[in-house]
Amino acid sequence: MARCLPAAPAALLLSCFSLLLGLAAPAGAAAPKPGLLKEASQLRDRALADSDAWQHAWSLTTEVGPRPAGSAGDRAAVTWALTRLAEIGFDEIRPQPVEVSAWERGTAEARIIRPFPQPLVATALGRSVGTPEAGIEAPVVRFENLAALEAAKPEEVRGRIVFIDERMERERDGSGYGPAVQKRTRGPSVAAARGALALVIRSVGTSTHRFAHTGATRYEEGVRPIPAFAISNPDADLLTAQFAAGEEVELYLHSSARNLSPARSANVIADIRGAGKPDEIVIMGAHLDSWDLGTGAQDNATGVAILMETARFIAMMPRRPERTVRIVLYANEERGLDGSRSYTAAALQSEQRHVIGIEADGGAGLIYRFDSGVDEEAFPVIDAMREILAPLGIEGGDNSATGGADLSTLRAEGMPVLSLRHDASEYFDLHHTANDTLDKVDPEALKQAVAAYASVVWIAANVAGDFGATVPAGE
Amino acid sequence: MARCLPAAPAALLLSCFSLLLGLAAPAGAAAPKPGLLKEASQLRDRALADSDAWQHAWSLTTEVGPRPAGSAGDRAAVTWALTRLAEIGFDEIRPQPVEVSAWERGTAEARIIRPFPQPLVATALGRSVGTPEAGIEAPVVRFENLAALEAAKPEEVRGRIVFIDERMERERDGSGYGPAVQKRTRGPSVAAARGALALVIRSVGTSTHRFAHTGATRYEEGVRPIPAFAISNPDADLLTAQFAAGEEVELYLHSSARNLSPARSANVIADIRGAGKPDEIVIMGAHLDSWDLGTGAQDNATGVAILMETARFIAMMPRRPERTVRIVLYANEERGLDGSRSYTAAALQSEQRHVIGIEADGGAGLIYRFDSGVDEEAFPVIDAMREILAPLGIEGGDNSATGGADLSTLRAEGMPVLSLRHDASEYFDLHHTANDTLDKVDPEALKQAVAAYASVVWIAANVAGDFGATVPAGE
Numbered sequence: 001m002a003r004c005l006p007a008a009p010a011a012l013l014l015s016c017f018s019l020l021l022g023l024a025a026p027a028g029a030a031a032p033k034p035g036l037l038k039e040a041s042q043l044r045d046r047a048l049a050d051s052d053a054w055q056h057a058w059s060l061t062t063e064v065g066p067r068p069a070g071s072a073g074d075r076a077a078v079t080w081a082l083t084r085l086a087e088i089g090f091d092e093i094r095p096q097p098v099e100v101s102a103w104e105r106g107t108a109e110a111r112i113i114r115p116f117p118q119p120l121v122a123t124a125l126g127r128s129v130g131t132p133e134a135g136i137e138a139p140v141v142r143f144e145n146l147a148a149l150e151a152a153k154p155e156e157v158r159g160r161i162v163f164i165d166e167r168m169e170r171e172r173d174g175s176g177y178g179p180a181v182q183k184r185t186r187g188p189s190v191a192a193a194r195g196a197l198a199l200v201i202r203s204v205g206t207s208t209h210r211f212a213h214t215g216a217t218r219y220e221e222g223v224r225p226i227p228a229f230a231i232s233n234p235d236a237d238l239l240t241a242q243f244a245a246g247e248e249v250e251l252y253l254h255s256s257a258r259n260l261s262p263a264r265s266a267n268v269i270a271d272i273r274g275a276g277k278p279d280e281i282v283i284m285g286a287h288l289d290s291w292d293l294g295t296g297a298q299d300n301a302t303g304v305a306i307l308m309e310t311a312r313f314i315a316m317m318p319r320r321p322e323r324t325v326r327i328v329l330y331a332n333e334e335r336g337l338d339g340s341r342s343y344t345a346a347a348l349q350s351e352q353r354h355v356i357g358i359e360a361d362g363g364a365g366l367i368y369r370f371d372s373g374v375d376e377e378a379f380p381v382i383d384a385m386r387e388i389l390a391p392l393g394i395e396g397g398d399n400s401a402t403g404g405a406d407l408s409t410l411r412a413e414g415m416p417v418l419s420l421r422h423d424a425s426e427y428f429d430l431h432h433t434a435n436d437t438l439d440k441v442d443p444e445a446l447k448q449a450v451a452a453y454a455s456v457v458w459i460a461a462n463v464a465g466d467f468g469a470t471v472p473a474g475e
Numbered sequence: 476m477a478r479c480l481p482a483a484p485a486a487l488l489l490s491c492f493s494l495l496l497g498l499a500a501p502a503g504a505a506a507p508k509p510g511l512l513k514e515a516s517q518l519r520d521r522a523l524a525d526s527d528a529w530q531h532a533w534s535l536t537t538e539v540g541p542r543p544a545g546s547a548g549d550r551a552a553v554t555w556a557l558t559r560l561a562e563i564g565f566d567e568i569r570p571q572p573v574e575v576s577a578w579e580r581g582t583a584e585a586r587i588i589r590p591f592p593q594p595l596v597a598t599a600l601g602r603s604v605g606t607p608e609a610g611i612e613a614p615v616v617r618f619e620n621l622a623a624l625e626a627a628k629p630e631e632v633r634g635r636i637v638f639i640d641e642r643m644e645r646e647r648d649g650s651g652y653g654p655a656v657q658k659r660t661r662g663p664s665v666a667a668a669r670g671a672l673a674l675v676i677r678s679v680g681t682s683t684h685r686f687a688h689t690g691a692t693r694y695e696e697g698v699r700p701i702p703a704f705a706i707s708n709p710d711a712d713l714l715t716a717q718f719a720a721g722e723e724v725e726l727y728l729h730s731s732a733r734n735l736s737p738a739r740s741a742n743v744i745a746d747i748r749g750a751g752k753p754d755e756i757v758i759m760g761a762h763l764d765s766w767d768l769g770t771g772a773q774d775n776a777t778g779v780a781i782l783m784e785t786a787r788f789i790a791m792m793p794r795r796p797e798r799t800v801r802i803v804l805y806a807n808e809e810r811g812l813d814g815s816r817s818y819t820a821a822a823l824q825s826e827q828r829h830v831i832g833i834e835a836d837g838g839a840g841l842i843y844r845f846d847s848g849v850d851e852e853a854f855p856v857i858d859a860m861r862e863i864l865a866p867l868g869i870e871g872g873d874n875s876a877t878g879g880a881d882l883s884t885l886r887a888e889g890m891p892v893l894s895l896r897h898d899a900s901e902y903f904d905l906h907h908t909a910n911d912t913l914d915k916v917d918p919e920a921l922k923q924a925v926a927a928y929a930s931v932v933w934i935a936a937n938v939a940g941d942f943g944a945t946v947p948a949g950e
Contacts (some may be wrong), residue, residue, distance in 0.1 A: 062716045065593035072592070117547070118540035118770070121909060209684050210769070210910045234912040238770070241537040294685070295593070295713070434596065435685045437709040 031380035032463045039317070039462075040388050044455035047313045048392070051450035054443035056305035057364075059084065061295040061438045068292045069332030070102035070263030077288050081268040081304075081329050088308060089315030090327075091273040095266035098342045100332040102263040103127050105214075105292060106256030110200065110229055113137065114250040116242055120235040122200070123212035123293065124257040125184060126335055128228040131198065135254035136161065136227065138197050142243060146183040149190055158195030161251050162187075165240055167233075170206045172368065174424030180204045181215065188228040189220040198253050199228040202236035204432075210234050211433035214291055216335050227255050265289070265331040267339045272315050274461065276322035280470075282461045283326045283357040283415075284310065284453070285340075285406045287333030294436030298427060302441055302449075303360035304329055309446075310453040314461075321461035323355060330406040333361070337405060344409035344471070353470040356460050357411070358418040358453065359404030363431070364441045365423035367452050371397035374416040375468030381459065385418075388455045392448050397421065414469035418460065420452050506855035507938045514792070514937075515863050519930035522788045523867070526925035529918035531780035532839075534559065536770040536913045543767040544807030545577035545738030552763050556743040556779075556804050563783060564790030565802075566748040570741035573817045575807040577738040578602050580689075580767060581731030585675065585704055588612065589725040591717055595710040597675070598687035598768065599732040600659060601810055603703040606673065610729035611636065611702065613672050617718060621658040624665055633670030636726050637662075638677075640715055642708075645681045648844075649837065649899030655679045656690065663703040664695040673728050674703040677711035679907075685709050686908035689766050691810050702730050740764070740806040742814045747786060749936065750795035755945075757936045758801050758832040759785065759928070760815075760881045762808030769911030773902060777916055777924075778835035779804055784921075785928040789936075796936035798830060805881040808836070812880060819884035819946070828945040831935050832886075833893040833928065834879030838906070839916045840898035842927050846872035849891040850943030856934065860893075863930045867923050872896065889944035893935065895927050 032040075064080050067073035078095060085093050103126060110122035124130075138161045143149040145166040149157070164183045169176035181204050191199045203213035210232045219225040231239065242249050268288060274280060286303035290296020307327050314325055331339030347354055356374070370389050372382045376399075386396040402408065403417035411417055430436040460467070507515075539555050542548035553570060560568050578601060585597035599605075613636045618624040620641040624632070639658045644651035656679050666674045678688035685707045694700040706714065717724050743763060749755060761778035765771020782802050789800055806814030822829055831849070845864050847857045851874075861871040877883065878892035886892055905911040935942070 058716070062713060063591045063720075065591065065713075116538045116540065116551075208914055209686075210912060211685070234910075234914050237914055238537060238540075238912070241533070245538070435709075437685060437713070439683055439709050439712055 030464050032384045032459050036459060036462050037384060037388065040455040040458045043313060043317065043458050044388060044451045047454045048447050048451035051309045051313060051447050053302070053305040053309035053446040053450050054441065056084065056308045057297065057301040057438060057441060060301040060304060061297050065295045066292045067288065067290045067296060069100040069265050069289045069335055069338065074265050074289055078266050078268060081288055085268065085270045085308065088312045090270040090311065093270040095268055096343065096346065098265050098267055098331040098339045099262045100265040100338045101336050102260035103335060104258050104260055106130060106258065108229060109254040110231060111252045112239065112242055112249065113252050115245050115247040118238065120239065121210045121212050121232045122229045123214050124255045125228040125230060126214055126216040127259060128188065128217055128255065128257050129225045130255045130257045131227045131253055135252055136198050137252045138250065140249045140251050142240065146187055146190065152194060154194045157191065160196060161198045161200060161253065162191040162196040163239060164201045165236055166202060168204055168206055168428060170425060172423055172425050173421060174362065174427060177204065177428060184215055184217055188217050188226055189223045192223045192226045196226060198226050200251065201230050203230045203232055205428045207429040207433060207435065208233055209435065211435050213432045214293055215432045227253060229253060229255065267331050267343050268329040270311065270327050272311060272325040273320065274322050274324040275320035278324050279352045280323040281326050281352050281354045282323050282457055283328060283354055284457060285328045285330060285357060285359045285404065286361055287339070287406055288329040289332050289334055291334055291432050293434040295438065297436050297438040297441055298363040299431050299436055300361050302364040302446060306360045306446060306449045306453055309450045310457060313450065313454045314458060321458065323461040325457060325461050333406055337409065340406040340409045344413065347410065348413065348472050350472065353472065354410055354415050355470050356416045356418060356467045357403060357407045358420065358457065359407045360453065361404050361406065362422040363424055363427035364445055365425065365427060366445050367394050367420045367449055368423050369395050369397040369421040371401035371419040371421060372399050373401035373403065374399065378467040381463050385456050385459055388459070389452055392452055394452060410471050413471040415471040416467035416469070418456060505939050507859045507934055511934060511937050512859060512863065515930040515933045518788060518792065518933050519863060519926045522929045523922050523926035526784045526788060526922050528777070528780040528784035528921040528925050529916065531559065531783045532772060532776040532913060532916060535776040535779060536772050540770045541767045542763065542765050542771060544575040544740050544764045544810055544813065549740055549764055553741050553743060556763055560743065560745045560783065563787045565745040565786065568745040570743055571818065571821065573740050573742055573806040573814045574737045575740040575813045576811050577735040578810060579733050579735055581605060581733065583704060584729040585706060586727045587714065587717055587724065588727050590720050590722040593713065595714065596685045596687050596707045597704045598689050599730045600703040600705060601689055601691040602734060603663065603692055603730065603732050604700040605730045605732045606702045606728055610727055611673050612727045613725065615724045615726050617715065621662055621665065627669060629669045632666065635671055636673045636675060636728065637666040637671040638675045638714060640677050640711055642677060643679055643681055643903060645900060647898055647900050648896060649902060652679065652903060659690055659692055663692050663701055664698045667698045667701045671701060673701050675726065676705050678705045678707055680903045682904040682908060682910065683708055684910065686910045688907045689768055690907045702728060704728060704730065742806050742818050743804040745786065745802045747790050747800040748795065749797050749799040751797040753799050754827045755798040756801050756827050756829045757798050757932055758803060758829055759932060760803045760805060760832060760834045760879065761836055762881055763804040764807050764809055766809055766907050768909040770913065772911050772913040772916055773838040774906050774911055775836050777839040777921060781835045781921060781924045781928055784925045785932060788925065788929045789933060796933065798936040800932060800936050808881055812884065815881040815884045819888065822885065823888065823947050825947065828947065829885055829890050830945050831891045831893060831942045832878060832882045833895065833932065834882045835928065836879050836881065837897040838899055838902035839920055840900065840902060841920045842869050842895045842924055843898050844870050844872040844896040846876035846894040846896060847874050848876035848878065849874065853942040856938050860931050860934055863934070864927055867927055869927060885946050888946040890946040891942035891944070893931055
């Protein structure tokens, strides 16, 4: 019962309380049989020795490259996925049409014009609006963080460019991202509501190099959209340093970014059909789209590649799994989870039950920890998975996993999740920047990842019983 | 006589032979007296403890920033230097007008258009010409290195874009730069002579990040100038990878770079006048200009800063040195040594004799070695300097020092030189790129540098006798 903690998610608490109160709980998964564990460990070892996810990532980054949703690169990526998945041994492959929001970056320019003129490395935030054609020239008001902006009086902000200088913390679990990203998602609306002309943020990212970090923002309803930019960490240092003179600091900003009419894209879905329970789905998700600045190597060609290679190794097993193992390469994760919402809406109408999911969207660092988000009755299965993962240097975590961005819509409907956590210490040096290219990926780390995903998914797809609720709810 | 090696430069060999043959040699410097060595070691320790070259570098990179010769930034840098040097304790400060070649980078664009369309991070090489306004679209022929291009038949090259993929080697002494830079300086002419439409090179630099490395090229007489670009190392990897498909690779290139009429700039010269021999000059040189992509932090704000702080500590000594200690902040090192040539032309007409020189233009790494380029009779002084430097972790080197780019024109006239070699292992990750910003500089390393330069210069400015020839030649 140690896991029935106050911080545990609602679904788990429900399960805990059910046990405490002696109520009926869902049919949990029993501990895997020794034969299944032997298969899983053999699969793990084969994948560790022979998998080559790097080749898939090489192909996607070399032969497609940047693939923002709705672009020519995005269409090329869908074609690429349909073609390449066909070489892997799936029983069924299909595109699922998705309407995606579309946005054009255009060009961005940022320059300090006073007190000491210097150009800045800047990029427009995703989904931000552009400036007037002549640009914006205005004094800058600097805030240490979003909270300071929220506490500011409108007269401090009105008619000015707001600069939020908040720095992201480097952590192995990437937990610095969540707090730091608030200034990007909410900053433009908070600044606009106080009369700012534009927003400039210190990049949400840990790179000390001169790369601006993009990523989606959103304008709250009723707020006048204002142009929004990120500048690199060294440029944020420079801008801050110019305040030291005690003089007014002024910027020139120009952006030709604009939102476009929705475009067509697709989720790409491929199944290894279950031999015993083909309508029970173990879903593996990764997004196929990327930002436009780099080649989307770690965000998320490697996630795609890990899951494709995981599927290839599962398809090479001497028998089909009991449940269907499905890979979903999602459309437009980056600019709004359009693919995720489309997929889940269809899943809720389906005869098939999604039993559990796992997502690969945490970069290409070594996996160091395994978390779950399942009903307590499935803990014996989680414990067995931990034992299989231990030789890969992966420690057991807790039951607080929430899945990932693309699986969040299924998770919200109650689907249990598993989570293999990649070391993200260096991930946010690259994520969402022009520097997210394949040369930073260690092929050996991908072997460990495939070994981990394959063995865990093999157990999930063959073990008796569920992990909690299914989507749609089972009988 | 161990230093009379075949590899020794001509001036040294002359000295060696003079000794061997019993001929008259110039009046060499005797070993420094103990009092001088004590002063030098006290100066060293004070500079190590209290110097703050970083503040000068902060000011130049924050309050001026990019300063390519002939630009507004260059003019601001000259004003900055004249102002800031006035705070240091010099006896005389003056600008020396220099006519500098001028060039405008404009914008550069490079894209793979076949087989797999992708944008590339590119920059125009310094002094290169632009493309036609519509750009250039042509197939690419790839060469492993410049020698392979030189060996190519014109029919392999004619009507194509040449890509030279040669990689720079990382070395502590920066010796990978010399060989790798040939493809930048000579590549455009070699390619043009064989009928190429444009040249693209893998950046001369060791950065694995997505920064293109600029730097000057030159067109040989009689060769039609062609546009010339560098792409970052990851982009060179990507371009090379696209050849793997076995299909024709085509690029689109655009550059609006252009050479302009010569512009006005200035060397900035400041003297701490010698008490005993004011017309004997110990010259410390660093270039004030920078490339435009970064803020010129390690190339060469730190060199400027180290010498300014060295001068400040020398000016704070209880007595003036015997010889005049001069700092020269040179104009337009990067695009053609205009300031160096102007200075030396004037020096040759001067009554003052340049006794020895030292240049700071090797980045901000820790100094690990001390070389000389002096007559053998001055070796006792060099040995004494080595002893002073040893506690700073600086080892003795050899007598093959050639000074540096700006001092090369004085060296060519026979002036002896000293050289403090900065660890350049990581320098070429930043050099000539947008990423050359101050956040990569370790203030502690600058303290070691000031301690080294100050103690060596103090000995040179006070020791009896010369180090070999002077410029102009002494009596």
